[in-house]
Amino acid sequence: MSLKYVQIETTSTCNQRCFFCPVSIEKKAKVQLSTERLDQIIDGLKQYPIENIAISGFTEPTHDKDLVGKVAALRVAGFKVSIFTNGSGLKPELTDQLLMLGVSGFTLNLSTLNEDEYRETRGTQDLRRVIPNIDYLIAQTPVQDKSVEITIAVIGRLDGQHAKNLREIDSKYADAGVVNILIIPMVEFAGKSPAVLR
Numbered sequence: 001m002s003l004k005y006v007q008i009e010t011t012s013t014c015n016q017r018c019f020f021c022p023v024s025i026e027k028k029a030k031v032q033l034s035t036e037r038l039d040q041i042i043d044g045l046k047q048y049p050i051e052n053i054a055i056s057g058f059t060e061p062t063h064d065k066d067l068v069g070k071v072a073a074l075r076v077a078g079f080k081v082s083i084f085t086n087g088s089g090l091k092p093e094l095t096d097q098l099l100m101l102g103v104s105g106f107t108l109n110l111s112t113l114n115e116d117e118y119r120e121t122r123g124t125q126d127l128r129r130v131i132p133n134i135d136y137l138i139a140q141t142p143v144q145d146k147s148v149e150i151t152i153a154v155i156g157r158l159d160g161q162h163a164k165n166l167r168e169i170d171s172k173y174a175d176a177g178v179v180n181i182l183i184i185p186m187v188e189f190a191g192k193s194p195a196v197l198r
């Protein structure tokens, strides 16, 4: 067995406080992965048949001001790169730069289209920025372009509320053609659920 899939956390912080995520209850110091450390990681990974490097972790990749530089370094080294994001910081200029660098996967963590539920479950009003950012990404990715995979990860408790959110998100993006909808069962390892979900 060999190492094929790698996840890199390039920054330690996140702008959201999703009640289901440890980030909401565990305050971490702000630390950025340095260029030198990333170069060491790249050197170390070259000996393995790596199939994909996911930029994710319990953090928000777009919170890293040098995300583009880090993705560029990974792409120059020949790695396939995908990004997990809540979408709030995935502004059109950043999307353009990441697509230009050949990022081949975007997984958007979007669990509801309801503004109140979004605010109560994540502690932010970012939904109004997230939707246009996702729409822009989709618009840049023609159906025939199989080189970029867009996935919307819909987290929930596999209950009626989760099913409702899945239906709404699925019907919003059904016509986009390029979007996969992923059902994510929530692992209960953080915080208390907000009233809206009880």
Ligand SMILES: C[S@@+](CC[C@H](N)C(=O)[O-])C[C@H]1O[C@@H](n2cnc3c(N)ncnc32)[C@H](O)[C@@H]1O
Pocket: 014, 020, 021, 022, 056, 057, 058, 059, 060, 061, 084, 085, 086, 107, 108, 109, 153, 155, 184, 185, 186, 187, 188, 189, 190
């Ligand atoms: C931890 S987040 C980090 C990247 C980015 N901040 C985001 O939200 O996509 C990566 C993925 O983990 C999932 N996740 C977070 N908390 C989870 C939980 N309690 N159970 C299952 N998946 C979880 C999210 O849905 C997201 O798709």
Ligand code: SF4
Pocket: 014, 015, 016, 017, 018, 021, 022, 023, 024, 057, 058, 059, 060, 086, 109
């Ligand atoms: S799931 Fe992602 S967006 Fe939500 S708090 Fe955790 S790291 Fe941040």
